[in-house]
Amino acid sequence: MSPETLGTPPTIADVARLAGVSKGAVSLALNDKPGVSEETRRRVKQVAEQLNWRPSIHARAMLRSRAFAVGLVLARDPRQLAVDPFFAGFLGGVESVLNGSGLVLVLQVVGEDADKEADSYRRLVRERRIDGAFLLDIRHEDQRPALLPALGLPAVAVGPAGMDCGRVPVVGIRDGDGIAAAVGHLVELGHRKIAFVEGAPAYRHSTSRLDAWRQAMRAHGLSADLHDAGHFTGQGGAAATRRLLRRRPTAIIYASDLMAIAGVSVAREAGLDVPRDLSVTGFDDNPEAAHLHPPLTTVRQDPVAVGAVAAELLLAQIDGRQATPESPAPQLIVRASTATPLPMR
Amino acid sequence: MSPETLGTPPTIADVARLAGVSKGAVSLALNDKPGVSEETRRRVKQVAEQLNWRPSIHARAMLRSRAFAVGLVLARDPRQLAVDPFFAGFLGGVESVLNGSGLVLVLQVVGEDADKEADSYRRLVRERRIDGAFLLDIRHEDQRPALLPALGLPAVAVGPAGMDCGRVPVVGIRDGDGIAAAVGHLVELGHRKIAFVEGAPAYRHSTSRLDAWRQAMRAHGLSADLHDAGHFTGQGGAAATRRLLRRRPTAIIYASDLMAIAGVSVAREAGLDVPRDLSVTGFDDNPEAAHLHPPLTTVRQDPVAVGAVAAELLLAQIDGRQATPESPAPQLIVRASTATPLPMR
DNA sequence: CTGAAAGCGCTAACAA
DNA sequence: TTGTTAGCGCTTTCAG
Numbered sequence: 001m002s003p004e005t006l007g008t009p010p011t012i013a014d015v016a017r018l019a020g021v022s023k024g025a026v027s028l029a030l031n032d033k034p035g036v037s038e039e040t041r042r043r044v045k046q047v048a049e050q051l052n053w054r055p056s057i058h059a060r061a062m063l064r065s066r067a068f069a070v071g072l073v074l075a076r077d078p079r080q081l082a083v084d085p086f087f088a089g090f091l092g093g094v095e096s097v098l099n100g101s102g103l104v105l106v107l108q109v110v111g112e113d114a115d116k117e118a119d120s121y122r123r124l125v126r127e128r129r130i131d132g133a134f135l136l137d138i139r140h141e142d143q144r145p146a147l148l149p150a151l152g153l154p155a156v157a158v159g160p161a162g163m164d165c166g167r168v169p170v171v172g173i174r175d176g177d178g179i180a181a182a183v184g185h186l187v188e189l190g191h192r193k194i195a196f197v198e199g200a201p202a203y204r205h206s207t208s209r210l211d212a213w214r215q216a217m218r219a220h221g222l223s224a225d226l227h228d229a230g231h232f233t234g235q236g237g238a239a240a241t242r243r244l245l246r247r248r249p250t251a252i253i254y255a256s257d258l259m260a261i262a263g264v265s266v267a268r269e270a271g272l273d274v275p276r277d278l279s280v281t282g283f284d285d286n287p288e289a290a291h292l293h294p295p296l297t298t299v300r301q302d303p304v305a306v307g308a309v310a311a312e313l314l315l316a317q318i319d320g321r322q323a324t325p326e327s328p329a330p331q332l333i334v335r336a337s338t339a340t341p342l343p344m345r
Numbered sequence: 346m347s348p349e350t351l352g353t354p355p356t357i358a359d360v361a362r363l364a365g366v367s368k369g370a371v372s373l374a375l376n377d378k379p380g381v382s383e384e385t386r387r388r389v390k391q392v393a394e395q396l397n398w399r400p401s402i403h404a405r406a407m408l409r410s411r412a413f414a415v416g417l418v419l420a421r422d423p424r425q426l427a428v429d430p431f432f433a434g435f436l437g438g439v440e441s442v443l444n445g446s447g448l449v450l451v452l453q454v455v456g457e458d459a460d461k462e463a464d465s466y467r468r469l470v471r472e473r474r475i476d477g478a479f480l481l482d483i484r485h486e487d488q489r490p491a492l493l494p495a496l497g498l499p500a501v502a503v504g505p506a507g508m509d510c511g512r513v514p515v516v517g518i519r520d521g522d523g524i525a526a527a528v529g530h531l532v533e534l535g536h537r538k539i540a541f542v543e544g545a546p547a548y549r550h551s552t553s554r555l556d557a558w559r560q561a562m563r564a565h566g567l568s569a570d571l572h573d574a575g576h577f578t579g580q581g582g583a584a585a586t587r588r589l590l591r592r593r594p595t596a597i598i599y600a601s602d603l604m605a606i607a608g609v610s611v612a613r614e615a616g617l618d619v620p621r622d623l624s625v626t627g628f629d630d631n632p633e634a635a636h637l638h639p640p641l642t643t644v645r646q647d648p649v650a651v652g653a654v655a656a657e658l659l660l661a662q663i664d665g666r667q668a669t670p671e672s673p674a675p676q677l678i679v680r681a682s683t684a685t686p687l688p689m690r
Numbered sequence: 691c692t693g694a695a696a697g698c699g700c701t702a703a704c705a706a
Numbered sequence: 707t708t709g710t711t712a713g714c715g716c717t718t719t720c721a722g
Contacts (some may be wrong), residue, residue, distance in 0.1 A: 006411075009471055022693045027717055037691065054471035058403040058412070059716035062698040065353070067403070069451070078437015078649050083632045085427035092423015095454035103473060106414070107452045109440035126354055126399035129449060129698095189710055234636040262636035269638075287428045288633055291579040291607035293614075304423050356699055367709045372701055384707065405697035407714040473715095 010051045014283055019047040030044040030055075061128065070098070070314060071130035071212040073108045075117040081109070083232065083258055085286050086303045087136070090158070093307020095132070101315055106130055118143055125151045132314045134158065135168060138204045143250065144168075146207050160208035161327070169317070171310045171327050175205060175283070176212030178299030178330035179253065182281045183216035185297070185332055186251045189340050191279060195226035195239045195249035197259050208231075209255045209283070237262035250279065250341040257282035257289050257298055264292070264337070277337035285333055295335035302328045346396040355377060355396045364392040375400075377456070383477040406473065415443070415659060420462035420482065428577065428603055430631050431648045432481070433618070438652020439479070446660055451475055463488055470496045477659045479503065480513060483549045489513075501655050504551030506672070514662070516655045516672050520628070521557030522636035523644030523675035524598065527626045528561035530642070530677055532597045534685050540571035540594035542585045542604050551577075554600045554628070572608060582607035590615055590657045594688040595624065602627035602634050602643055609637075609682070620684035630678055640680035647673045 016023045028035040029044035036044070036186030063065055072094075074081070081087060085096045091105075100107055106129060110116040113240035121144065124130045132154035135144050145165040148155040157165040161172025177293060186194050196213040198248035199206035210227060217224040228244050235261025243253060245267065254260035264274050272278045274294060282289060285300035355662035361368045366385060370524075370607055373380040374389035405413050419426070428430060436450075439553060451474060455461040466489065469475045470614025480489050492511040493500040502510040531539050541558040544551035555572060562569040570680070573589050582604025588614065589597060599605035602667040605627030609619050617623045619639060630645035656668045661668035 009473065012717095013715080022717075023716075024694075025692060028692095031717085032409065033717095035691065040691085047469060052467075054468060056407070056715050057472040057474050058406040059698085059714080061403040062401070062407070062700090062715085063717050065698080078434060078441065078652075081433035081437055082430035082541050088426035088433070089423060092454050093454070094428055096423065099453070099455065104469075105452050107436070107440075107450050108444070109437050110444065122397075126397060126450075127402040128354065129402055178375075180708095234632055238636060258632055258636070261633050265636050265638045265640075286633070287579055287603055288631075291583060291603070291610050293610045293638075295610075307423075357701095358699080368700075369702080369709065369711085370707095373708095376701085378702095385708085399701050400701095405701080407699085407716090408701050410714075414707085446717070 003005065010053045011251075012053070012055065014260040015044065015048050015051055015053050018051065018183065019044045044201075064130070067077060067129050067131050068132060069104045069106050069130050070311075070318075071108070071121070071124045071133040072107045072136070073117055073120045073124075073133070073206070075108060075112055075114060077112055079111055083256075085284050086301065089303025090136070090307035090310070093304040093309075094311045095116040096305075097308050097315065103131070103315070105248075106143070108341055118147055121147060122151065125153050127167065132156070132318045134314065135165070138163065138165065139202050140204060140207070140286070141202075154312040154314060156317065158306060158310055159204050162210070165203050166203070169313060169324075171306060171313060173205065173301065173306060173327060174329050175209055175299070176303065178283065178301070178332065179209050179212040180216040180283050181298060181330075181332040182253050182297075183213060183220065185334060186253070186279060186338060187222070187280070189279065189338060191251040191341050192222055193226065193247075193249045194222065195244045195247070195252045196224075196226075197237055197244070197252060197254045197263065198258075199230065199232040199255040201229055203220050206255060208210060215270040230254065230256075230262075232256050232259065234258050234262040238266045241266040245272075251338070252278065253281045255283050257284045257286040257296060260296060260298070262287070264296075275337050277342065279338040283337060289333075290335065292337075294337045297335045298333050300331045300333050302330075307341075354593070355398045358402065359441065360389065360393050360398050360608070361522055363396065364389045382584070398597060400649070410473070412474050412476050412589070413447060414449045414451050414475050415663075416451045416466070416469045416478040417481070417655075418455060418462055418465045418469075418478070420455050420457055420459060422457055422575065423454055428601075430629055431646065435481070435652035438649040438654075439651070440652075441657045442653050442660065448476070448660070459484070463492055466492065466498070467477070467496065469565075470498050477663045479655060479659065480510070482546050483508065483510065485549060485552070486547075492542045499659060499685060501659040501662065503651060503655055504549050508549050508553070514658060514669075516658060516670070518550065518646065518650060518651060519674050520554055520646065521560075521606075523628065523646070523674025523677060524554050524557040525561040526675075526677040527598050527642075528558060528565065528654040530679060531626070531683060532565050532567070534624065536596040536686050537590075538566055538571065538594045538596070539567065540573075540589045540592070540597045541569075542573055542575040542582055542589065542597060542599045542608065544575065544577040544600040544604075546574055553602060558598060573600065574608075575601075577601050577604065579603055579607040586611040590617075596609060596626075596683070597623065598626050600628050602631040602641060603628045605641060605643070605682075606633070609641075620682050622687065624683040624686070626677075626683060628630060634679065639682045642680045642683040643678050645676045645677075645678050
């Protein structure tokens with residue numbers, strides 16, 4: 001085991017002294033810039049390695065006026081973070097590309113307060129803490145797509161494909177395709193009264209799913225009037241299901257697995273068997289989904305891929321490169337919560 | 346709306362010029378240090394406000410050799426991040442105390458690779474990116490409790506109460522109490538053959554729960570031989586349940602809700618009704634738990650509180666203050682997946 | 691090819 | 707009470 005540096009970490013001066021060269025030479029040698037002999041470069045690199053030296057990010061940041069970090073601000077109740085498997089996967093995807101880049105992720109979780117959220121971005125920029133930012137959970141009234149360009153901060157938004165974010169490029173989540181696939185699947189099974197439980201209407205990714213349902217229903221010549229909002233919570237999903245059940249749908253599409261799970265419970269309490277009396281589909285493919293009773297038919301996104309794409313796009317933007325990556329299509333995972341409807345009800 | 350700073354953010358020199366004083370005076374004025382007149386201080390502050398100026402974190406970092414950031418490295422498969430509601434809540438708690446402190450959270454997700462994990466901490470330290478770190482998911486063979494002190498990095502570990510982490514202070518999760526409560530609850534209902542499905546034995550918080558179950562069983566005069574490992578996954582929980590069911594327990598305690606959910610499905614497929622034929626308890630109180638059928642009896646931790654406590658402790662350590670905060674006790678949430686066992690089986 | 695020196699934005703220890 | 711100055715650790719000139 002190499003001797004870990006205790007106390008003050010080594011500086012470039014230490015490396016220079018031990019290698020018997022000047023600080024400038026060390027810099028050139030380690031950044032693979034011309035101006036030093038191969039012999040010197042080798043020796044310098046070896047000493048640096050041996051000292052376990054890495055340039056101070058702050059010194060570099062001052063010179064290049066770069067922070068070597070990107071930011072992600074989340075305006076959510078911390079307790080609500082857990083309900084969303086998308087976020088965790090997204091983080092993982094982001095990290096997978098950041099890891100090789102020398103940049104680091106700065107995360108802030110502020111409450112559900114749009115002003116705090118904006119202030120958080122402002123502070124990160126003014127303190128020069130980040131070189132770019134991710135925009136998640138885009139709302140209909142959202143100041144961020146205007147704010148970040150005004151701050152001169154490169155940014156990438158994540159939201160439904162086709163979403164308009166002004167000058168901020170968007171990594172499009174094709175969740176509409178997922179909803180359409182769910183509708184198609186149910187129609188094929190013979191369903192015609194297919195209800196929809198929306199998430200929280202303030203969010204773009206909520207209304208976009210509702211719109212996709214409407215559009216798909218109409219495309220199949222079905223009326224799109226059976227819908228209600230469940231706000232992405234278990235409580236909300238249960239309540240929406242209770243209201244919807246009175247109008248006797250044969251299937252319900254939920255905008256999240258959590259709401260679908262709550263819906264299944266409500267249906268069962270009402271004496272309905274899933275899928276015999278009611279077909280149910282979810283959205284997200286939570287880890288639980290495959291292990292429920294019955295296993296939940298749901299739409300699987302690939303949040304890890306989305307995160308990776310978003311990070312690529314942001315890095316490209318920061319470096320002034322061009323890039324327009326594609327985001328993967330969602331996938332309908334057919335399990336046992338959907339079936340042919342009973343012929344008569 | 347104030348004019349957002351576009352292009353180069355203002356520096357202390359701009360503030361000084363506009364206020365008609367020297368840079369030094371600005372620094373004193375804004376840090377509320379003596380050495381400037383009230384009159385000057387007021388004017389400087391006003392100009393700074395107007396310019397929307399904040400000191401560059403990097404310049405400050407160089408002088409004080411502080412990064413004004415703390416780190417969290419997670420060695421997990423990104424896809425596995427989502428299975429753990431504890432993590433999300435923890436993050437929220439950490440942020441809630443960081444928000445007021447001027448420090449920021451740097452997050453890294455590396456794969457399940459202990460060496461990458463250690464390198465990640467090393468790099469963060471050598472680049473002076475962080476002033477302290479959180480240690481999560483402590484394993485039995487874990488190099489971090491030795492590494493971080495050796496690196497001179499303040500750290501706080503989160504794990505089962507009583508866990509030994511050498512020189513790294515521990516925020517104790519009293520999950521053992523939660524397991525004991527579950528055992529107590531089941532015993533009170535009349536169960537005697539109570540099985541346990543462990544998580545992943547490599548983790549301290551996994552074996553500590555197993556130990557707690559063993560201890561509680563013995564304290565009630567029951568034998569503690571019905572247990573198996575489910576590795577915190579749905580698949581694993583299902584497999585463990587299948588094996589355990591052959592030995593006819595009347596109740597199973599799971600070390601996570603996800604495993605419990607999978608276990609309920611397996612039981613049902615085996616023709617067992619929960620809770621009539623088999624009582625089941627989980628751990629974590631996932632958002633889904635209350636909305637399952639039947640609603641899941643489970644142990645609720647308060648990850649937000651744990652995160653807040655850990656952050657307080659870390660900040661105190663960084664500032665050289667003393668602090669030994671308490672972490673909250675877990676709570677058994679009794680729902681409908683537990684009941685009196687059938688008199689005969 | 692190498693070394694010395696300037697300077698990034700700030701704070702702290704100085705003189706004035 | 708002020709203004710000036712010397713660095714923090716690094717990169718990037720510019721001379722040698």
